Amino acid sequence: MAARRTWLDPRLVIGVALVLASLAGVWFVVQQSARTEVAWAATRTLLPGETVDAGDVQQVEVRLQATQARYLDAATTPVGMVVAATVGEGEVLPERTVGIAASLDRSAVVIDVGSALPSAVRPGSLVDIWTAAQTDEGYGPPAVLIDQAIVVRVMEDEGILATAAQQLELLVPTDETGRLLEAMSNEHMLSVVPLAQPVGAAP
Numbered sequence: 001m002a003a004r005r006t007w008l009d010p011r012l013v014i015g016v017a018l019v020l021a022s023l024a025g026v027w028f029v030v031q032q033s034a035r036t037e038v039a040w041a042a043t044r045t046l047l048p049g050e051t052v053d054a055g056d057v058q059q060v061e062v063r064l065q066a067t068q069a070r071y072l073d074a075a076t077t078p079v080g081m082v083v084a085a086t087v088g089e090g091e092v093l094p095e096r097t098v099g100i101a102a103s104l105d106r107s108a109v110v111i112d113v114g115s116a117l118p119s120a121v122r123p124g125s126l127v128d129i130w131t132a133a134q135t136d137e138g139y140g141p142p143a144v145l146i147d148q149a150i151v152v153r154v155m156e157d158e159g160i161l162a163t164a165a166q167q168l169e170l171l172v173p174t175d176e177t178g179r180l181l182e183a184m185s186n187e188h189m190l191s192v193v194p195l196a197q198p199v200g201a202a203p
Helices: 010-034 064-072 172-187
Strands: 035-040 059-063 106-113 126-132 141-158 165-171 188-197
Touching: 106 141, 106 172, 106 188, 126 165, 141 172, 165 172
Parallel strands: none
Antiparallel strands: 035 059, 106 165, 126 141, 126 188, 141 165
């Protein structure tokens, strides 16, 4: 009796191949999503102008995936670098937020603000400084004097004779520092207008 010849159904072969390909794709996606890299994260909120100390950062394992190149590599220590943009506590350090002091090109200036400050004016926020010159009839029309100054800290008078006046420590572009100091020496009225909420400083 002749043996029966059997043939594999091509549809079965194609179906098995599709299932295997699907399983391989799922495995690859899972492996990529589970992959972690070592990066630097802030242990506290870091403000522009500060120098990073050893206790300000720690190495953490995170899933950076395709954006890994935008963050400071674990092999490069940020200790000793200067903060260029606010980094919230627990946030992984992007490369753009730290650098050498010369790259910041900003100067620290303390200004007096007589009026109440908007709630959005906090350490790390960006503000415009408006000025109004004194005239015989009071003050002239206000105009923007400094664009995008960075708030370092807000200082309030807490003494016995405390007033509503407040002081702001700001980082302003170095080439605009002279104009701000001139306005202050001429007793111009200064007003602060916030541009954005500070990073990592939610109410």
